[in-house]
Amino acid sequence: MKIIALLENSVTDGGGFNQTLSAIHQMQRICKNRFEFEVFTTRPANLAILAALDINAQLFSIGLFAKNLSMVAAMPWWQWIQYRMKRSFVMAFEKALIRQKADLIYFVGPSFLMLPLQKLNYLSTVWDLCHRDTPEFPEVRHFSEFHVRESLFQKTLAPSVLIITDSAMSKENISRRYGIDQDRILSIPFSPSPLLEERYAAGTPEVLARYRIESGYFFYPAQFWSHKNHMRILDALLILQREDWRPVMVFTGGDMGNRKTVEEFIMHNGLTDQVKILGFIPPEDMRGLYSGARAVVMPSYFGPTNLPPLEAWIMGKPLIYSTTGREQAGDAAILFDPDEAKELANALKLTRDDQLCADLIEKGRKRLQEIEVCRNIGEEKLLDRLIQFEKRCRCWGGGKE
Numbered sequence: 293m294k295i296i297a298l299l300e301n302s303v304t305d306g307g308g309f310n311q312t313l314s315a316i317h318q319m320q321r322i323c324k325n326r327f328e329f330e331v332f333t334t335r336p337a338n339l340a341i342l343a344a345l346d347i348n349a350q351l352f353s354i355g356l357f358a359k360n361l362s363m364v365a366a367m368p369w370w371q372w373i374q375y376r377m378k379r380s381f382v383m384a385f386e387k388a389l390i391r392q393k394a395d396l397i398y399f400v401g402p403s404f405l406m407l408p409l410q411k412l413n414y415l416s417t418v419w420d421l422c423h424r425d426t427p428e429f430p431e432v433r434h435f436s437e438f439h440v441r442e443s444l445f446q447k448t449l450a451p452s453v454l455i456i457t458d459s460a461m462s463k464e465n466i467s468r469r470y471g472i473d474q475d476r477i478l479s480i481p482f483s484p485s486p487l488l489e490e491r492y493a494a495g496t497p498e499v500l501a502r503y504r505i506e507s508g509y510f511f512y513p514a515q516f517w518s519h520k521n522h523m524r525i526l527d528a529l530l531i532l533q534r535e536d537w538r539p540v541m542v543f544t545g546g547d548m549g550n551r552k553t554v555e556e557f558i559m560h561n562g563l564t565d566q567v568k569i570l571g572f573i574p575p576e577d578m579r580g581l582y583s584g585a586r587a588v589v590m591p592s593y594f595g596p597t598n599l600p601p602l603e604a605w606i607m608g609k610p611l612i613y614s615t616t617g618r619e620q621a622g623d624a625a626i627l628f629d630p631d632e633a634k635e636l637a638n639a640l641k642l643t644r645d646d647q648l649c650a651d652l653i654e655k656g657r658k659r660l661q662e663i664e665v666c667r668n669i670g671e672e673k674l675l676d677r678l679i680q681f682e683k684r685c686r687c688w689g690g691g692k693e
Contacts, residue, residue: 293682293690295323296389297398298352298405299333303341304546304572306515307599308419310485312400315417315456316347317486319398322675327682330392341575345486354385354405383408395690396453396681402441406448413681416452418445421465422519422594429519429593431548445470454677458482461596461619478677480670481620481663484602487575488582499580503570505542510640511585511609513578513600514592515545521591521614522554527633528640529566538566539640541589544581546572582607587643591630596620602663605656610649612639624652624659 297316301309316331323329331342332352342349386409389397397414399406406414423432423441432438449455449470455477457463463479466472486492500507514520525541532539543554551569558567573581582588588604588611595616604611605624613625621627626642628635643649 293395293678293685294328294330294393295319295396295398295678296392296394297329297331297400298403299331299338299342299349299400300335300403300405301338301401302335303337303575306513306545306572308401310487310575310599311419311482313341313345313486314483315400316342317345318480318483318671320347322671322678326675327678332389341487344492352385352388383410386410386412395685396678402444402448404444406452407444413453413685414451415454415456416448418449418455418457418462418466420462420594420596421445421469424465424469426519426593429517431517431519452476453681454478454674456480456674458597459619478670478673479666480674481667482597482599482602483667484606485575485578485599488579488603488606490579492576493579494576496580496583499577500584502577503568503581505540505568505584507584508586509540509542509568509584510587510589510612510643511542511544511581512589512591513544513573513581513603514590515548516543516551516554517548518550518553519593520545520550521593521630522550523557524591524630524633524636525589526554526557526561526563526567528636529563530561531633531637532640533562535637537641539586540566540568542568542570542581542585544570544573544578578603579607582609585609587612587640587649589636589640590614590617591628591636592616593630601625602660605653605660608653608656610643610652611656612636612643622655622659622662624655626652 297319299312301312303309320329331347331349333349334352334354336351339349389412394412397412399414399416401417423438427433427438449472457479458481460479463477466477467474558564582603588600588609590598590600590613592598592614593616597620598617601611601613601620611625613621613627614630615627616630626639628639
């Protein structure tokens with residue numbers, strides 16, 4: 293049986309890109325010596341990154357016309373025509389995948405390319421349902437984003453052979469909100485980015501010198517979306533200023549529309565000496581930035597899981613985390629209400645206790661081990677489902693022993 297993973301993300305997507313890399317790496321490991329596995333990416337720049345991770349990939353070009361046509365294929369009237377004619381009108385990109393002798397397509401993130409598939413089966417991935425959890429944020433509301441996301445999930449989840457998500461909470465929400473049987477949803481926890489490994493990274497002194505920062509700062513690696521809640525960190529810093537403590541905060545991540553708001557607040561409130569905005573950081577520099585940090589801060593409203601907590605633990609750093617991530621964090625973080633700057637300010641002050649930080653680092657190490665056990669169980673279940681699909685696939689002439 294041949295499985296093809298389709299990677300549409302760009303490295304500038306930050307955590308989303310890193311998670312897709314981890315998912316591909318995981319599937320490659322699961323398929324080894326059992327199934328044929330290939331990776332197609334729609335972005336030429338991804339080829340070098342995948343090659344560095346020993347993942348062979350091919351460029352798979354999909355034009356704008358084909359992407360727009362995929363939306364048409366999801367229309368009820370188009371589906372009705374095919375049903376009445378008893379004929380499947382297969383789009384060009386699906387024909388290309390069929391020519392590659394694919395039996396199963398693995399979408400490592402939400403994708404509109406699932407919509408027009410007529411013959412090929414697929415695995416879908418759901419990172420979160422935050423448009424349902426917190427619909428007030430612009431990134432899940434403006435330009436009909438809420439309705440687009442909702443329509444995509446409604447149309448693509450039910451036909452999936454299997455839905456892969458990252459937590460028990462997400463599994464429950466998918467089942468409840470979209471009427472999917474829980475045995476068709478598999479929870480496999482996130483993995484830290486493989487690009488964080490030392491062999492892919494620049495040295496810490498080199499990285500800190502490059503960005504002209506000194507070690508001992510608080511670190512928040514997140515793109516500038518409003519839900520990332522940079523503003524609560526700034527509010528907390530102002531509280532600490534009044535208590536005569538001025539810790540340094542380092543922000544990294546691309547601008548997704550909210551950086552100007554953050555920068556203006558920094559300028560108007562006298563925080564320019566305390567807050568360093570580095571922007572998008574190439575993957576090879578992230579390990580050095582984690583290494584130089586006093587602690588990692590994660591105030592995001594979206595969850596229930598995120599990548600930076602895993603990366604904080606693997607780098608041996610204390611974690612300060614929004615209560616949104618309670619399921620993921622367990623007891624390995626200082627939790628705070630993401631609406632309350634005073635709670636965050638108090639959490640930052642707690643990191644001055646060396647013993648508390650040492651305890652948090654040890655709890656983070658144990659939490660990683662617990663998550664690894666859950667991940668291994670999830671991977672075994674995924675392999676079982678793939679073997680089951682292979683057997684069924686042979687009933688219509690696909691797959692192979």
